Amino acid sequence: MAKYILKRILQAIPMLIIISIICFSLMQMAPYDAIDSMTTPNMSQKTIELIKAKYGLDHPAYIQYFDWMKGILHGDFGYSLVTHQSISEDLISRIPNTIVLVLPAYVLALILAIILGLIAGANRGKLLDKIIDGFSSIGIAIPSFWLAMIFIFIFGYKMGLFPILGMHTIGMEGSTSDFFHHLFLPCVVLTIAFLPELIRYVRSSTIGQLSEDYVMVQEAYGSSGTAILFKHVLRNALLPLVTIVGMSLPMLVTGAFVTETVFGWPGIGPYFVKAIQGFDYPVVMAIMLFSASLVILGNLISDILYCIIDPRIKEMR
Amino acid sequence: MAKQKNRRMEKLKKELKSNKLALFAFIFLSLIILASIFAFLSPYSPNTVNVGKVLQQPSGSHLFGTDELGRDYLTRALYGGRISLTVGILAMAISTCIGVLVGTVSGYFGGKVDNLLMRIVDIISSIPWMILVTVISIFLTPGLKAIILVIGLFTWMGTARLVRAETLSIKEREYVLYAKASGQSFWKIIFKHIIPGALPTFIVASTVSIANAILMESALSFLGLGVQQPLSSWGSMLQTAQGNLGSAPYMAILPGLLIVLTVYSFNKLGDVLRVIVEPKTGK
């Protein structure tokens, strides 16, 4: 098994390298670049050359690439073209904001999905299942930003129950209750956004397990439906969830882009959108590389977890 | 083949009769497509500014009110539907074509070709779609063509994987082995045997594709990264609605509702097709 894990890790490394090259190349090819943001048409060629040299932009591409990668491996993602601030610092301040929003929402959605999905799967075709499945079918079709707007309007404007913008009320940054007050709506919106797909997954996994032969055998030995569900089907149906959860790692950063924008939540989402609109490439590159790495890492983790948990795979290695 | 088609039509009719929701989806999709095509029949123009009628509540003459420039909202929504549906369908077409091509080639040839193509699929799949799509759109002038292209170019991976799996099983079937043995060129084999064999699978995948494309476009347009003025889609209408949320909340309802119903209906259509296309595996 350790061999398999090692193999997977070794496979992931070239992927990361390729992704980093792709990110870098995309930015090199982009129409508007770092130089343009720092120079005006009036500057002389000499000045432009000086500026280029100052920022190491006169070196050939592959040297720039290595410099960039070297910096990243030391935790330095470069500087924003627009604000000239350290991207790493921006990331460090913003990522936790996104995580604190996404993580609880995802965990809550996961728990609810497991419960509802199991109930739906076990009661397939009956009213309860129809309701749950119907809800998740409709839920998948709802754009999260629309839901956010509706919630903001109803609970924010009309009922005034919750603040509608940002993470804190100005001046109350220290207050936790104020923070939670702000957190509530976006978190609920995200949970509802995550829920339908997860429910569908659990439900179909449950249905799949219930139609397996071993369930019929258990029935033949007199086991009751509930006992079968909890002693056998539960674990088997939830096992594939491990893969889903592992692959959701990147969601911690990218899962709430649009919702954050609607709520004015100071996370990665608005940061990225602003960078795109402002052609702030270093920021875009950094976020792109970072999120792609999370995807690869997430896949790696879910493969390894699956390998550990499923006895069939354990043996094959 | 004709007999098979008849059987499938029978199945379709039976399914639509028994499954009320599927029937609703079918009807809704037909209505919305027709309505957006025939939107020009509306007495109102979607673009003429009418400052005197700005931000009116829904009423008898304007079923869904007017927007911030005095235009009839319902008419705008129907015209917006044209854009959203067009993006959905065309992006799906691009994505399906690429996906089917890559999937069949990869599955049929196997070996190094398969490895390479699947690596490419993995790499593109590694970058979260929102980031990938917005980054690529930097390179293109934002607009309708850009958004269709960009969604189509980066959502084919799922289809490719599905089609590849189908290809792997189809290529072992006897009629394919016969074709190979009788010297048919591989392009002919792919087009005459493999693609028709995989057809059911990717038809189902394509309905889901449209649904996803519509959702993607609306999210991007909402952020201002999708279709640009003067064109507007349901997503960009929602962006405007957000700006006027306080004074004209009704503006948020219609485009969003249309998105939900359309996406839901396409997904439901996919479900129905899945049942028709597959033998009794669901029941």
Next chain:
Amino acid sequence: MSDSLLTVKNLKTTFYDGKTRLEAIRGIDLSVQKGEILGIVGESGSGKSILMKSIMGIIPKTAKVDSGEVILNGQHIEKLSMKEKRAIRGKEIAMIFQDPMTALNPLKKVGDHLIELLVRVRGMKKPEAKKEAVEMLRRVGIPSPETRANQYPHEFSGGMRQRVLIAMALSCNPKLLIADEPTTALDVTIQAQILNLLKKLKSDNDMSVVLITHDLGVVASLCSRIVVMYAGMIMEEGTATEIFYSPKHPYTKALLSSIPRMDKAEKSRLTPIKGSAPSLNNLPKGCPFAERCELAMEKCFTDMPAYKNFSDTQRSMCFLAWEGEENNE
């Protein structure tokens, strides 16, 4: 009849698919004596599996037992509630299934399967059940049972898994063991082993066994009595000797001519039965075998024949059987 462990009277089971009714079991009378091995023979689709599942009460949700009585040890079990039926399963009747590969939960250790049964059905405490599980594995001939009990199903071969299923069936000391095609999915060499195991265990445990199969060879080696099924009905019934040496039903005769036999001339031909079994939504009004029967008369297609008893143990459902009698007189 007082020696009868299980009596089935006029059992009818139907599948409901929307508005369509598919009659899978069309009025079956059956009895299993104490201590005997009864063979139920039939083609795929004849209803043998559904018959047994109807008796045990584990038919699919789309099917329903329309009528009939099932009397086990004097008790009418068709009338019991779900809970009571469940209590009987495993304890009084146990079943072994056809496909050992999928019958075990792949994520649960083999020993745990047995332990769960022992705890639930025989009320043992866990430590005791653990020991008993190992013992059961030993009794069905699994080597190194202590280690094996801690392994997962995928670490067992097909034959071994079937032994595990047999162990599960036996662990609750049932009075009746139903083996549904227990050797169909196994290699021929393993088949013989499993059948011998069943024989030995039956006499060790004083059980009755119902062996369901489409393989006459299997039946010949093991069963004392045989029931021949076709299209949801019993065509003929008799002792092994009667069935093999003086079959009265054309279907039975046809089955016997289609298998190689030691007692036939070396160069005699094997005659397969033309055609195929009727589909459930197209059941003929008369005798179900009429279409494929070489001796069919006109009335075979329109009327259902009645059973004729040839002895205490043999009966056949065929118009020819009656005619034969007339001719004899």
